[in-house]
Amino acid sequence: MSSLFKIGRILNGRLTQYEISKQIQETVWLARTLTNDNPDVIKSVRDHFRVENERDVLRRFQGRTPYLRPMIDEIKEPSEPTTIMLKYLDDDLCHASDIRTLNRKELRYVSKRILEALNTLHEDGFVHTDIKLHNILVNYAANSDSKDSNRFTDVKLADVGSSYPADHKYAKEGTTIGAPVWRSSEVMLELPWGTPTDIWSFGVYLIRLIYGGNFDIFASRGVTFDDEGFNARILLQHFKYFGPFPPKYAELFGRGEAEKELDMVIQWVFDNVPESERKPFSQVSSSEVSREDREFICKIMKLDPRDRPTAKELLQDR
Template sequence: MPSPLRLGQVLRGRLESYTVSKHIQEDVVWLARNLKNETVVVKSVRGHPRIKNERDVLRRFQSRSPYIRPLIDEIQDPAEPTTIVLKYLESDLWDTSVRKSLNRKEIKYVSKRVLDALSVLHEDRYVHTDIKSANIFVNYKKDESEIRSSEVQLGDFGGSYPDDSKWAKSGTAIGAPIWNSPEVIMVTPWNTATDICLIYGGDFHIFRPKDVRHGDETYGLEVLMLQREYFGPFPPKVSVIFNAETLQSIVYLEHLVPPSERRPFRLVAEQEVGKEDKEFILKIMQMDWRDQPTAKELLRDEWFRTE
C-alpha cells in the first residue's frame, strides 16, 4: 500500500499549512513544521478507520483533561485519507525509562496523569485498549529535577471504543498481548477495566514470555500463564462471567502452572518493589475485572498521598 504522505509535501489544514519533514513510524506517523517552524505530529493511513476514530475520540474528550494529547488541526488538502495534526512532545515514557529508570516520584507523577485521562474516557464508558509506556508522551524539564517530565499526556486513541461497541462485545483483541488483560487474551467481552498499566519500565516486562516470539500462535497463552503465575489464580466466581469454553480454558491453564512454578507477586522482595507500591499494584492486577478499582478510585488512593 503506497504511503499517503511524502517528505516535503505541503498539507493544508483548517487552521494553517504544514510541511512534512520526517517519517517516524511505518506509514502512519510523520513530523511536520507549521508556518511558525514549530514541530507537530501528523498521522495518516490509507484503508483503515484508525485515524478517523482517533480524531473523533479526541474531539470528544481532549477538552476534559489536560493529560490527553490534543488534536490541533485536521488536513483539508489532500482531503483523503483522513489526516490529523497532533501536539508534539519530545519523547515517550518507554524511551525515557530506557535511558534511566523512573524513580518513585516520577512513577506517581506519571500514573496520576494517566489515570486522570483514563477517568475521563471511562466516564463515558470508552476504553483506551492500548495503555503502555510507548503511548504516554512527555516533555522534559530544562533543569536537573527529581521529576524529569514537565508535561505528560496519554496518546494513540485510534483503538479506543465504547464498551458497548461490537469490538468490545465480541472480545476483539486490540493491541499487543503483552499489554492485554486476561479477559482480552481469552477473547471475551471487555470494558473499562481492561485499561491496566504496570510499574515496570525500560526494556523489561513482567509478562514477556522468554521462549516464545511475539506473533507465535501460543504467545497470548504464554502471557496469560505469566499473569496467572504472578496474580492468579482465577477466583471461582468468574464462572458467572465467562462461558463454558472459557472456563474450560481456565481449568486447563491451572493444570499448566503447577504450584511449584507459581511466583505470587505479593511475595516479591521489598528490595525490588516496596510494600506500598506492591499493595497498589495488587489492587489493580486482578484476574477478575470486577475486583479492579476504577480510575477515579485509584486517583483517591492513599498511594498518591504518601512519599
C-alpha cells in the same frame, strides 16, 4: 500514500498551512507551519478507520482533560485520506525509562496524569484499549540532570485511534485488542471487555516502571511473539503471579457450552502451572518492591475485571 505525503509538500489545515519535513513512521510525519519552526505531527492512513476514529474521540474528549495528546488541526486539502495534526512531544515513556529508570517523583507525576486521562475516558464508558509505555508521551524539563528531579514537564496519553465505548460490538464480542504482554486476562480469553481492561494494562505499566529496564513480568524466557502458544504462555504468567481465577469468573462467559469451554481453559491453566512454580506477587519481598507499591499493584491486578478499582478510585489512593 507516498505520492500524497512528500517532504516539502504544503498541506492546508483548517487553521493554517503546514510543510512536511520528515517521515518518522509509515503513517506518521513531522511538519511545521510556514511561520513557526516548532514541529507538529501528521497522522494519516488511507482506507483505515483508526485516524478517523482518533479524530472523533479527540473532538469529544480533549477539551475535558489536559492529559490526552491533543489534535491541533485537521487537514482540509487534500481532503482524502483523513489527516490530523497532533501535538509533538519530546519522547515516549518506553524510551525515557530505558534511558533512566523513573524515580519516585517521576513515577507519581506520570501515573497520576495517566489515571486522570483514563478517568476522563472511562466517565463516558470509553476504553482506550492500548495502554502501554509507547503510548505515553512526555516533554523534558530544561534542567533535569539530577537523578532525584522530575525530568518531565508534560505527560500525554496518546493513540486513541482504537478507543471504543464499552457497549461497542468489539467489546461485547471480545475482539482482541492491544499488545499481548499488556492485555488483560479477559482479552486473552476473548471475553467481553470494558474499562477494567485499561486498569489491568495500567498495572502492567506500573510494574515495568518500578522494576525498570526492559522488564516484562508476563514475558516467558525464550518464548517470542512468533512462537506458537505465545498468548497461552502469557495467560499462564497471569495465573502464576496473580492467580487463581475466582470460581465466579466463568459467569463472564455466559452459560451452557460457553461456560464449559471457559472452565476447560481455566483448568488447563491450573494444570500447567504447578504449585511449585507459582509466585504470588503479593509475596514479593520488600527489598524488591516496597510494601506500599506491592499492595497498590495487587489491588489493581485482579484476574476478574469486576474486582479491579476504577481510575477514579485509584486517584484517591495515597
